[in-house]
Amino acid sequence: MSMSATAAPASQLDPWALPLDTLDPSDGTLYQRGLLHEYMRRLRREDPVHWSPTGPTGPYWSVTRFDDIVAIDSNHRAFSSDRDITVGDAPDDFAPRNFIAADPPTHDMQRKSVTPAVAPHRLAELEGLIRQRTAAVLDALPRGETFDWVDRVSIELTTQFLATLFDFPWEDRRLLPYWSDVTTSAEQVGNTSLPAEERERILMECLAYFTRLWAERAAQPPKFDFLSLLAHNPDTRDMVDEPLEFLGNLMLLIVGGNDTTRNSMSGGVIFMHDNPGEFAKLKADPGLAASAVPEIIRYQSPVAHMRRTALEDVEFHGRRIRKGQRVVMWYVSGNRDESVIERPDDFIIDRPRPRHHVAFGFGIHRCMGNRAAELQLRILWEEIVKRFPSGIEVVGEPERNMSNFILGITKLPVRIAA
Numbered sequence: 001m002s003m004s005a006t007a008a009p010a011s012q013l014d015p016w017a018l019p020l021d022t023l024d025p026s027d028g029t030l031y032q033r034g035l036l037h038e039y040m041r042r043l044r045r046e047d048p049v050h051w052s053p054t055g056p057t058g059p060y061w062s063v064t065r066f067d068d069i070v071a072i073d074s075n076h077r078a079f080s081s082d083r084d085i086t087v088g089d090a091p092d093d094f095a096p097r098n099f100i101a102a103d104p105p106t107h108d109m110q111r112k113s114v115t116p117a118v119a120p121h122r123l124a125e126l127e128g129l130i131r132q133r134t135a136a137v138l139d140a141l142p143r144g145e146t147f148d149w150v151d152r153v154s155i156e157l158t159t160q161f162l163a164t165l166f167d168f169p170w171e172d173r174r175l176l177p178y179w180s181d182v183t184t185s186a187e188q189v190g191n192t193s194l195p196a197e198e199r200e201r202i203l204m205e206c207l208a209y210f211t212r213l214w215a216e217r218a219a220q221p222p223k224f225d226f227l228s229l230l231a232h233n234p235d236t237r238d239m240v241d242e243p244l245e246f247l248g249n250l251m252l253l254i255v256g257g258n259d260t261t262r263n264s265m266s267g268g269v270i271f272m273h274d275n276p277g278e279f280a281k282l283k284a285d286p287g288l289a290a291s292a293v294p295e296i297i298r299y300q301s302p303v304a305h306m307r308r309t310a311l312e313d314v315e316f317h318g319r320r321i322r323k324g325q326r327v328v329m330w331y332v333s334g335n336r337d338e339s340v341i342e343r344p345d346d347f348i349i350d351r352p353r354p355r356h357h358v359a360f361g362f363g364i365h366r367c368m369g370n371r372a373a374e375l376q377l378r379i380l381w382e383e384i385v386k387r388f389p390s391g392i393e394v395v396g397e398p399e400r401n402m403s404n405f406i407l408g409i410t411k412l413p414v415r416i417a418a
């Protein structure tokens with residue numbers, strides 16, 4: 001995805017040179033330009049509950065400290081997820097609904113119906129299959145020549161896993177990351193690479209495809225894939241009759257199950273390459289994969305933020321958040337909060353409390369697939385250290401996507417020793 005033609009020049013974006021009250025971290029090119037962490041650092045330090053009057057679809061608050069994020073995320077009664085959970089609002093003429101952007105009881109009912117697909121016993125059943133597929137993908141990689149890790153490994157493995165969660169036709173599986181990328185290429189998250197009408201047209205094709213699959217699943221005995229679970233649960237079996245609600249939930253499950261883990265798989269390769277001492281530790285003790293994985297997720301923070309809407313006036317750190325205002329919790333910042341995490345800008349795979357991060361959120365919306373993501377990543381690193389003793393060499397500049405929401409790597413040229 002290319003940078004927007006209208007994006008501000010880098011000289012106008014230096015967070016330390018700008019007056020504090022003009023700081024707007026929702027510019028979707030900040031991550032691409034390597035500036036996002038500096039924006040967050042300044043906000044944490046100087047204005048941890050920050051008002052930006054010029055958001056993508058209106059003014060918003062930025063909450064950047066770890067403990068404040070946990071406090072807001074845990075308080076769904078005062079801070080609602082209804083309709084929009086990104087800094088900008090979806091346009092009124094195309095706003096698919098889903099359970100991440102809903103409050104109880106709708107949220108609880110819909111989440112409960114699909115959770116069995118990623119429940120602990122189900123993941124235990126899938127572990128062998130994930131390992132076998134990971135081994136096959138790694139064994140097929142070229143040696144001694146440059147290839148794109150994102151396409152060959154990160155997209156392929158997360159797509160295979162998601163195809164299993166949906167029981168999606170195997171030969172068409174690459175449609176899933178395609179639809180995921182289309183979903184996240186939205187103006188409301190700072191991405192201007194795809195015209196809104198084109199995005200809507202492609203997502204309606206996604207809906208048509210899944211509506212056919214739904215009909216098949218509804219006619220078959222119940223199984224543990226997402227569609228079968230929705231089609232057979234009395235609480236959700238009519239969802240197909242509300243096309244935009246069905247589509248919204250598909251978009252949630254596709255992006256949730258794909259993009260986030262994909263970008264952690266790519267980010268991890270960069271972090272291990274940049275920190276050879278950490279890779280050496282992992283090689284010496286592959287059991288460290290269990291703590292390396294949450295560290296990779298913290299360090300990448302593939303979901304940069306979630307947004308809430310205040311349902312009442314709230315006093316917060318001397319600021320008055322008013323009913324109806326948008327509140328953005330910057331997980332990417334909480335994960336680098338120096339008052340909670342020691343040496344937060346260092347990548348350290350054997351931290352004593354590796355899962356003490358906010359990358360999966362908190363409260364009733366806490367990531368439904370967090371164990372599934374960790375499992376895939378752990379297996380990946382266990383299989384990498386078995387095969388590639390000198391690691392994976394990054395041989396070119398990684399390319400990053402345009403977004404204030406999903407922090408991703410779109411290309412990663414690497415080489416594995418012959």
Ligand code: HEM
Pocket residue numbers: 073099100101111118165252253256257258260261264297301302303306331359360361362363364365366367368369370372373
């Ligand atoms: C490293 C990988 C992942 C990260 C960083 C991540 C991050 C997140 C975050 C930050 C939230 C919102 C939490 C909140 O609002 O408090 C979330 C929710 C969600 N995630 Fe993940 N996720 C990941 C992987 C996955 C996977 C593999 C799946 C599916 C298999 C998934 C499915 C979902 C769903 C369905 C929700 C909505 C939960 C709700 O609203 O109740 N995620 N995720």
